Amino acid sequence: MLAEKFDVFLFDLDGVIYIGGKLLPGVKETLAQLRRLNKRIYFLTNDPIPTRRQFVERLQGLGIEAHLDEIISSGWATAKTLRLMEINSVYVLGSDGLKTEIRGFGIDVVEKSDCQAVVVGHDDQLSYGHIRQAIQLIHRGAKFIATNVDATFPGPEGPCPGTGAIVSAVQTSSGRRPVIIGKPYPPMFRTVLDHLDPHLRVAMVGDNPYTDILGAHQQGITAILRSDKAVDFPSPKDFRIPDARITNLKELFTPAITARPWGKPPYAWPETVEPAVAAVVFDGDGRILLIKRVDFDVWGLPTGHIEPGETVQEAVIREVYEETGLRVKVSRYIGVYSDPMYLVVSHPSGKVCHYITSCMECKIVGGYLRADCVETAEVAFFELDNLPTNLLTLHGEWLRDVLNRDNAGVLR
Ligand SMILES: [Mg+2]
Secondary structure (H helix, E strand, O other), rough: OHHHHOEEEEEEEEEOOOOOOOOOHHHHHHHHHHHHOEEEEEEEEOOOOOOOOHHHHHHHHHHOOOHHHHHHEHHHHHHHHHHHHHOOEEEEEEOOHHHHHHHHHEEEOOOOOOOEEEEOOOOOOOOHHHHHHHHHHHOOOEEEEEOOOOEEEEEOOOOOOOHHHHHHHHHHHHHOEEEEEOOOOOOHHHHHHHHHHOOOOEEEEEOHHHHHHHHHHOOOOOEEEEEEOOOOOOOOOOOOOEEEEEOOOHHHHHHOOOOOOOOOOOOOOOOOEEEEEEEEEOOOOEEEEEEOOOOOOEEEEEEEEEOOOHHHHHHHHHHHHHHHHHEEEEEEEEEEOHHHHHHHEEOOOEEEEEEEEEEEEEEEEEEEOOOHHHHHHEEEEHHHHHOOOOOOHHHHHHHHHHHOOHHOOOOO
16 A cells, blocks of 8 residues: 555645546545644655645545645745855746745845846746847846746646746757756755654655656655556656556555555756767877876867768867867777666756767877867877876776777677
8 A cells, every 4th residue: 555655745736636627536634634643745746837825725625635845846945945055136927926935035126227136937028129138138148047848738628738838938949958956856855854853754755756756756655546446668778657656645545555655866968869979099109199188187088969961980180180189090899888887977057968988099190189189188198008097987898898809789
């Protein structure tokens, strides 16, 4: 029985507690029963429109016990994050409720003047002029913050465009990626989890695999899907696969329903899988070329992406030339590397990529180490028996595969 397995329940609202303002069956009695058993309850909603107080009133109006400190809404969490970022003035594409939450943290909401951040929430009165102003403020240096990026939300007559549609418009035109506060990103989960005794057992109950289930799994907690339909993802390693599914909240008390244990892998969930190349370049004396980028205090092999239309050989030749000024030719394939433990990379922008890297041995055929390369990185040749200690772990493994000639063509 799921109710027995957990001490704290995080409930999504839309699609779990109610749909379009109508309470779902089994909710009222299940929440009351959980409270009788002294379970802790929080409501985590990506809906950025109402204030937290309005959510309490809405739930109480539906006959559900709810308290202000149990409501974690994306609008309120955004306002709290703005305060932590020491932002004092914002332009808001969003509801009056969102603006109220932001002002509640002592932050000015401006209409025309410059500001420190543009906040995008849900605004059903949105116009072209609002989007234009948002992107011009971002262009002039304002930070770009989104309450959430849900593609849709459930309406009584079917799905309605969610905040994600508005965020996409601003993102497309500004060319900037926002800081995102709502599920599946960490801030709303951390607001609860950071204040709980770590021994408490926590489960998220949500209806959306892309926000509720993924977000819970990223934080290492169990995720229960409330849905009439099973969800399916091609890989069994997918973070969006729930640990249990229920159709009605009452099933938290069904003896036969249990959850698989969730063990979070030690890498973030990648948004994209991208092809990449790496070069093992020897000079005439058998020394190996390594690069240490100024913003990254470890040595590594020259690596890079593949341009549209390029072969992996063309890509590795171009990358080595761009990074060092040396002309090379590919002499041997070393292997294709794909282990997410090493090849999932979280970029400073927030983007997380899983790189599938083709590693090739290369020989220098011309060029010279260019001075302009040395400005952005340190480039040097190393004897194989005297490699730097701060060499990327994975690149060290690739080098071992290069030196072990029998290992050519390995897959990892
Ligand atoms: Mg939902």
